[in-house]
Amino acid sequence: xxxxxxxxxxxxxxxxxxxxxxxxxxxxxxxxxxxxxxxxxxxxxxxxxxxxxxxxxxxxxxxxxxxxxxxxxxxxxxxxxxxxxxxxxxxxxxxxxxxxxxxxxxxxxxxxxxxxxxxxxxxxxxxxxxxxxxxxxxxxxxxxxxxxxxxxxxxxxxxxxxxxxxxxxxxxxxxxxxxxxxxxxxxxxxxxxxxxxxxxxxxxxxxxxxxxxxxxxxxxxxxxxxxxxxxxxxxxxxxxxxxxxxxxxxxxxxxxxxxxxxxxxxxxxxxxxxxxxxxxxxxxxxxxxxxxxxxxxxxxxxxxxxxxxxxxxxxxxxxxxxxxxxxxxxxxxxxxxxxxxxxxxxxxxxxxxxxxxxxxxxxxxxxxxxxxxxxxxxxxxxxxxxxxxxxxxxxxxxxxxxxxxxxxx
Numbered sequence: 001x002x003x004x005x006x007x008x009x010x011x012x013x014x015x016x017x018x019x020x021x022x023x024x025x026x027x028x029x030x031x032x033x034x035x036x037x038x039x040x041x042x043x044x045x046x047x048x049x050x051x052x053x054x055x056x057x058x059x060x061x062x063x064x065x066x067x068x069x070x071x072x073x074x075x076x077x078x079x080x081x082x083x084x085x086x087x088x089x090x091x092x093x094x095x096x097x098x099x100x101x102x103x104x105x106x107x108x109x110x111x112x113x114x115x116x117x118x119x120x121x122x123x124x125x126x127x128x129x130x131x132x133x134x135x136x137x138x139x140x141x142x143x144x145x146x147x148x149x150x151x152x153x154x155x156x157x158x159x160x161x162x163x164x165x166x167x168x169x170x171x172x173x174x175x176x177x178x179x180x181x182x183x184x185x186x187x188x189x190x191x192x193x194x195x196x197x198x199x200x201x202x203x204x205x206x207x208x209x210x211x212x213x214x215x216x217x218x219x220x221x222x223x224x225x226x227x228x229x230x231x232x233x234x235x236x237x238x239x240x241x242x243x244x245x246x247x248x249x250x251x252x253x254x255x256x257x258x259x260x261x262x263x264x265x266x267x268x269x270x271x272x273x274x275x276x277x278x279x280x281x282x283x284x285x286x287x288x289x290x291x292x293x294x295x296x297x298x299x300x301x302x303x304x305x306x307x308x309x310x311x312x313x314x315x316x317x318x319x320x321x322x323x324x325x326x327x328x329x330x331x332x333x334x335x336x337x338x339x340x341x342x343x344x345x346x347x348x349x350x351x352x353x354x355x356x357x358x359x360x361x362x363x364x365x366x367x368x369x370x371x372x373x374x375x376x377x378x379x380x381x382x383x384x385x386x387x388x389x390x391x392x393x394x395x396x397x398x399x400x401x402x403x404x405x406x407x408x409x
Contacts (some may be wrong), residue, residue, distance in 0.1 A: 013140070019168070021252065025148030055107065082102040086098040104170050128264060132259070136324075202339075216324055221379050225359035226312060259317045
């Protein structure tokens with residue numbers, strides 16, 4: 001059980017997250033080749049979360065039984081298969097169906113990771129490693145946004161699907177070889193008290209997992225709604241692809257800074273609710289600067305608006321890293337870590353499913369993206385209220401603020 005094996009788990013998560021980020025660069029091409037509409041594009045962005053919306057809790061409980069290592073390997077293989085099949089899609093409906101299958105693979109490949117990392121690293125380094133894990137989504141998304149446009153222009157979008165499918169298959173092999181099988185045996189021993197149904201009940205009856213899950217939902221809804229549509233927003237604004245692609249990739253990549261910083265700040269004793277409040281306030285402010293109608297159009301305004309996007313993503317990145325650490329601490333017991341993360345993933349998926357279509361619908365009704373801040377602002381305000389609730393919850397359970405893994409009450 002080594003730090004190196006935990007880093008392999010993070011890399012496996014990044015390879016899964018590439019499938020989330022592979023779609024935005026392809027949307028303009030898919031609109032021309034398959035006739036994908038704006039609303040269909042919104043559902044393509046969010047349908048990958050269908051499995052998480054419906055099966056997150058159940059798959060988390062199953063991962064606690066089967067073992068996180070085996071579950072992650074299975075998820076990577078499902079992602080590989082769905083991506084390869086997606087390369088042959090000829091209609092939006094076929095691509096939508098395969099995105100749903102990719103969602104199942106992504107869920108299996110991601111939700112067991114915090115519990116697996118918890119078994120691979122010493123308690124003293126847990127917050128930092130979970131903060132690093134929290135960066136898996138922006139890292140994968142940024143990588144896909146940066147590499148995707150040039151690759152699609154050179155080889156076509158089906159080859160892009162083939163490439164990422166092959167990468168997921170390779171990571172499944174690496175994970176199998178690098179992470180000891182004993183991690184699954186230890187997980188089975190920890191979860192032996194009660195079946196999956198018992199662990200699900202223990203999780204959903206605890207207030208802590210509910211608060212962490214809802215906090216993730218309102219974060220993910222606004223983040224994917226903004227980052228997922230940035231290539232389309234820039235294309236409609238007339239920005240050349242050579243500029244739009246790196247600008248979008250940077251907006252996703254800076255999210256990693258907040259994720260990684262959250263682990264370090266938590267280790268230094270900054271309370272989790274404080275980090276959450278800072279993140280939500282920054283997202284609200286950044287979205288207003290980026291999208292609200294103000295000032296004279298021009299280069300200076302465009303730069304300020306882009307700075308708003310960077311603040312939205314970078315400081316907002318404090319939220320997922322904090323929540324991953326918090327979710328591990330508020331798990332009802334050692335045998336429900338993946339179940340708790342699965343519940344959090346389920347609500348995160350609901351947010352990601354709802355956010356892009358709502359933003360697209362608002363933009364279509366208003367005739368432009370200037371109303372995006374209404375959607376993100378509502379999510380940010382809800383997040384601030386939930387963070388206050390988390391603060392009160394931790395105040396009533398002081399043992400959870402410091403322990404690497406909490407106990408239900």
